[in-house]
Amino acid sequence: MKRAETIDPRRGVAEAAARVAGRASRLLGRGAGSSLPGKVLLALAPGYLNAAAQRLRSGVVLVSGTNGKTTTASMLRAMLAEAGLRVMGNPSGANLRQGIATALLDGPAADIAVFEVDEAVAADVGTRMEARLLVLTNVFRDQLDRYGETETVAALLAEAARALGPRARVVYNGDDPLLTGALAAAGVSGLPFGLRLADPGAAAAASVGGEPEVCPSCRRSLSYRHRTLAHLGDYGCSCGFAPPRDAVIGEVTSLDGLQGSHLRVGDREHTVPVGGVHNAYNAVAALVAARELGVEPEVAGAALARFRTRFGRAETFRFRGADMVLVLIKNPAGADAVLSACATERDVGAVVVAINDGIADGVDVSWIWDAAFELLVPTGAPLIATGRRAWEVALRLKHAGRAPAHTSTDLAAALEHAASLSESRKVLVLANYTAMLEVRRLVAGSRRAVFADAS
Amino acid sequence: MTSLRIVHLYPALLKTYGDRGNVQTLLDRARWRGIDASVTEVGLDDDLPQCDLLFMGGGTDRIQAVVAADLQRLAGPLRDAVEGGAVVVGVCGGYQLMGRAYEAADGSMLEGLGLIDAETRSGPGRLTGDVVGRGRLMDRDFDVVGFENHGGRTILGAAAEPLIRVQRGNGNNGEDGGEGAVQGRVIGTYLHGPVLPLNPDLADLLLAMALGRDGVDELGPLDDAIERRAHDEHRRRRIPRTARSDAPRGRLRWARRVLAAARRRAG
Ligand SMILES: [Zn+2]
Numbered sequence: 053m054k055r056a057e058t059i060d061p062r063r064g065v066a067e068a069a070a071r072v073a074g075r076a077s078r079l080l081g082r083g084a085g086s087s088l089p090g091k092v093l094l095a096l097a098p099g100y101l102n103a104a105a106q107r108l109r110s111g112v113v114l115v116s117g118t119n120g121k122t123t124t125a126s127m128l129r130a131m132l133a134e135a136g137l138r139v140m141g142n143p144s145g146a147n148l149r150q151g152i153a154t155a156l157l158d159g160p161a162a163d164i165a166v167f168e169v170d171e172a173v174a175a176d177v178g179t180r181m182e183a184r185l186l187v188l189t190n191v192f193r194d195q196l197d198r199y200g201e202t203e204t205v206a207a208l209l210a211e212a213a214r215a216l217g218p219r220a221r222v223v224y225n226g227d228d229p230l231l232t233g234a235l236a237a238a239g240v241s242g243l244p245f246g247l248r249l250a251d252p253g254a255a256a257a258a259s260v261g262g263e264p265e266v267c268p269s270c271r272r273s274l275s276y277r278h279r280t281l282a283h284l285g286d287y288g289c290s291c292g293f294a295p296p297r298d299a300v301i302g303e304v305t306s307l308d309g310l311q312g313s314h315l316r317v318g319d320r321e322h323t324v325p326v327g328g329v330h331n332a333y334n335a336v337a338a339l340v341a342a343r344e345l346g347v348e349p350e351v352a353g354a355a356l357a358r359f360r361t362r363f364g365r366a367e368t369f370r371f372r373g374a375d376m377v378l379v380l381i382k383n384p385a386g387a388d389a390v391l392s393a394c395a396t397e398r399d400v401g402a403v404v405v406a407i408n409d410g411i412a413d414g415v416d417v418s419w420i421w422d423a424a425f426e427l428l429v430p431t432g433a434p435l436i437a438t439g440r441r442a443w444e445v446a447l448r449l450k451h452a453g454r455a456p457a458h459t460s461t462d463l464a465a466a467l468e469h470a471a472s473l474s475e476s477r478k479v480l481v482l483a484n485y486t487a488m489l490e491v492r493r494l495v496a497g498s499r500r501a502v503f504a505d506a507s
Numbered sequence: 508m509t510s511l512r513i514v515h516l517y518p519a520l521l522k523t524y525g526d527r528g529n530v531q532t533l534l535d536r537a538r539w540r541g542i543d544a545s546v547t548e549v550g551l552d553d554d555l556p557q558c559d560l561l562f563m564g565g566g567t568d569r570i571q572a573v574v575a576a577d578l579q580r581l582a583g584p585l586r587d588a589v590e591g592g593a594v595v596v597g598v599c600g601g602y603q604l605m606g607r608a609y610e611a612a613d614g615s616m617l618e619g620l621g622l623i624d625a626e627t628r629s630g631p632g633r634l635t636g637d638v639v640g641r642g643r644l645m646d647r648d649f650d651v652v653g654f655e656n657h658g659g660r661t662i663l664g665a666a667a668e669p670l671i672r673v674q675r676g677n678g679n680n681g682e683d684g685g686e687g688a689v690q691g692r693v694i695g696t697y698l699h700g701p702v703l704p705l706n707p708d709l710a711d712l713l714l715a716m717a718l719g720r721d722g723v724d725e726l727g728p729l730d731d732a733i734e735r736r737a738h739d740e741h742r743r744r745r746i747p748r749t750a751r752s753d754a755p756r757g758r759l760r761w762a763r764r765v766l767a768a769a770r771r772r773a774g
Pocket residue numbers: 267268269270271272289290291292293
């Protein structure tokens with residue numbers, strides 16, 4: 053194997069064993085084989101992450117945070133590749149230690165790696181790999197039964213940033229008071245970014261959910277001059293707590309529904325080909341990180357404009373005569389961004405909301421009551437509730453102001469029904485993780501590779 | 508009474524578990540019956556307005572400490588409101604703060620409102636999962652489904668009764684089979700879900716109490732077809748409790764065997 057010549061024999065054995073395990077795992081149909089080889093590898097060669105990182109000439113970049121890890125990391129990889137670097141990463145979304153080890157084992161020879169990393173292991177992976185740049189996207193409330201508290205997640209990310217030491221740079225979302233407060237408390241300074249919306253109405257529409265607006269410094273209520281999404285925006289407190297002054301601000305000049313947006317950073321206009329305020333944030337994060345890594349802005353912008361959508365991000369499939377637009381929703385902040393993008397979509401024949409309650413979704417789906425499904429009502433399109441929690445979705449939609457035209461726990465039946473109601477206009481399908489896997493299987497008609505979204 | 512004034516306490520701070528759905532349900536179920544209902548939001552430093560029903564949800568420990576400090580300011584007005592006939596509903600953190608005292612996960616003691624004869628202590632790990640149970644209010648039995656996720660263990664004193672007896676789940680402390688509390692017109696529960704949309708019988712009992720009706724029948728029926736189906740769906744579901752921990756563990760055992768074989772071969 054191409055890397056084996058520079059490493060000690062024990063590691064060669066470890067890599068070989070890991071590859072065997074990966075092949076066997078795939079053959080036996082035990083998952084996609086994306087984490088087992090890494091587990092084997094790390095058990096045999098605990099120093100593997102560090103050793104593998106040393107072989108990357110231009111180092112390691114990590115992306116962490118609650119939402120947007122996958123998209124931000126993908127955008128950044130595209131920008132670095134556009135600049136002529138050989139780039140690797142973990143696009144499958146396997147973002148724990150073993151997933152990253154597997155990616156290093158299976159990945160191509162590269163100059164630089166951009167990994168998304170789970171909040172809980174960001175500090176450990178970052179120090180092992182001596183990451184040169186850490187991108188922190190945001191701290192939203194995610195699956196309630198996962199880490200429990202948003203403050204804990206913010207503190208974990210700040211610890212990751214602190215642990216990297218002064219040689220690493222930290223690019224972070226300065227519009228996020230939780231993240232900004234935690235970094236300040238940990239004594240970390242970095243490169244903040246932010247976003248402003250040219251149309252403040254869009255901001256108001258997107259700010260129903262989100263985290264409590266308490267000043268992380270003095271615990272009084274935060275006030276907002278400008279909200280972009282949930283608890284993100286231009287906040288302030290009477291104690292003086294405020295967004296960092298030196299943030300690189302992207303201005304969203306237009307939002308075109310689920311299709312994309314236009315963004316001005318400095319004197320440069322960018323096209324973001326994935327819709328919603330959340331993706332504008334991801335784009336600004338990637339642009340700032342790319343600039344820090346020496347990529348010229350026009351090169352980064354060109355890569356961004358050609359960025360392809362991935363799993364659950366406004367992928368479109370033709371199904372029973374209708375264009376099905378698939379969008380992933382999984383927590384109130386992300387869902388609100390998607391819902392406000394839906395509200396500006398034209399030619400919508402039907403909207404399907406599909407919610408499952410599998411382990412990967414978070415078994416408690418009470419977050420749907422914090423998401424602004426009210427935004428779907430003015431579209432006038434018939435609503436369809438489905439997934440394992442179809443009836444709770446139906447109840448949520450009823451309280452939002454429009455009971456669904458059709459409710460069924462049978463996803464296939466719900467999609468057929470939506471297509472029949474659509475009158476050849478498009479059907480928006482909003483689904484959480486495992487529901488999205490099922491929807492995609494049904495409308496794509498084949499079991500093709502799926503990109504897991506752990507971000 | 509043909510109007511209902513709802514107060515939502517600290518909605519901007521305590522909105523971590525879908526509690527907006529509880530207030531929305533009370534509001535809608537009153538309005539659907541032609542009752543003129545409104546919601547006033549009360550935040551830090553705000554005064555308590557006249558009201559018929561007060562709702563308070565839960566938040567994270569750090570947020571709850573902020574709320575507990577401000578709440579002492581409202582302790583007097585809240586007691587007056589209850590004595591004047593208002594119904595108070597607390598969910599999770601809101602429930603804990605209605606007791607006499609509440610121990611946060613870091614060991615610090617927070618003073619509660621003392622509206623419920625109860626004390627909450629911190630316990631090992633969190634009590635998480637589905638809850639199914641049955642209770643009785645205003646001479647009427649009702650079934651409840653919900654989801655609990657709390658670190659605190661609540662012990663009721665003599666003046667309070669559990670809201671429901673659990674048939675599945677942990678409830679107040681995982682020991683005595685009780686969940687939530689009723690003390691006169693003050694009701695507390697650990698259940699998210701949120702609890703009121705999924706349990707229209709309980710929602711209507713709270714409305715009847717707040718509106719000063721003698722029984723829930725006086726409210727008149729609603730078309731609850733979707734509510735019943737959502738309730739039943741929640742009751743029937745089984746969380747694959749072990750799915751998360753078992754699969755990787757099984758795979759790890761298997762990986763160890765692969766590893767051992769590789770080591771033997773490498774000699
Ligand atoms: Zn402050």
